[in-house]
Amino acid sequence: TQLLEQSPQFLSIQEGENLTVYCNSSSVFSSLQWYRQEPGEGPVLLVTVVTGGEVKKLKRLTFQFGDARKDSSLHITAAQTGDTGLYLCAGLYAGGTSYGKLTFGQGTILTVHP
Amino acid sequence: EAGVTQSPTHLIKTRGQQATLRCSPxxxxxxxxxxxxxxxxGLQFLLWYDEGEERNxxxxxxxxxxxxxxxxxxELNVNALELEDSALYLCASSLWDTNTEAFFGQGTRLTVV
Known part of the structure; x- marks a missing residue:
């Protein structure tokens, strides 16, 4: 069974600070997705990374995919209160019993204080 | 373009009953x-359907x-409901290619009492 470790589990910061969330696995992903989820709502897709070493930017959010495609990070610059939420990474592993199923990390609850 | 829609939004059932949840991709x-x-x-994978077949x-x-x-x-059916089945049930859809993004609905909150 593939495990996807996400850290930290909780993050409480002041507005304007920077932060990084990590997502790690011992197995290779065929692709990895980052989501943000509000309470009682479904996760909203932020980005998908596919190529090892890939970097994608979404305004103040920067997503990196490790060269070996086993890890990823989400960096937020100058956090705002509107960034508060649950951030989830989810990986697709190629083949076998994992075929077609997204494996989710346990999530990072981010709270940005004004 | 409409996103993934799920119904109902909330569902309350008693232990032992059956629940039916619906999803439109x-x-x-x-x-x-x-x-x-x-x-x-976190989110736990339940089922994957593609072209009418259960794939995983x-x-x-x-x-x-x-x-x-x-x-x-x-449709997701849960028979013989147990208290621990209380959860948010999320449906997602994607194109057939498993490397493409999955888009989620807002979920159905199932409460078993």
Whole structure:
């Protein structure tokens, strides 16, 4: 069974600070997705990374995919209160019993204080 | 373009009853996935349907079942409900290619009393 470790589990910061969330696995992903989820709502897709070493930017959010495609990070610059939420990474592993199923990390609850 | 829609939004059932949850995927998407998100826990994979067939299944008992209809909409059935089945049930859809993004609905909050 593939495990996807996400850290930290909780993050409480002041507005304007920077932060990084990590997502790690011992197995290779065929692709990895980052989501943000509000309470009682479904996760909203932020980005998908596919190529090892890939970097994608979404305004103040920067997503990196490790060269070996086993890890990823989400960096937020100058956090705002509107960034508060649950951030989830989810990986697709190629083949076998994992075929077609997204494996989710346990999530990072981010709270940005004004 | 409409996103993934789920119904009902909330469902309250008593222990031992059956629950039916419904999902309509994004137009053009043929794959539908079901996930369970219990309070304080991450998303656990339940089922994947594509072109009307069950393609993969998570580690859940057989009383969790479902199907996909010719229009690609899907139904999740939970029989013999137990208190611990209380959770947010999320449906997602994607194109057939498993490297493409999955888009989620707003979920159905199932409460078993």
């Amino acid at each position: 994004i137009s053009g998407h043929t794959s539908v996935y079901w996930y369970q998100q219990a309070l304080g826990l 299944r998570g580690n859940f008992p057989p009383r969790f079942s479902g199907r996909q209809f010719p229009n690609y909409s899907s």
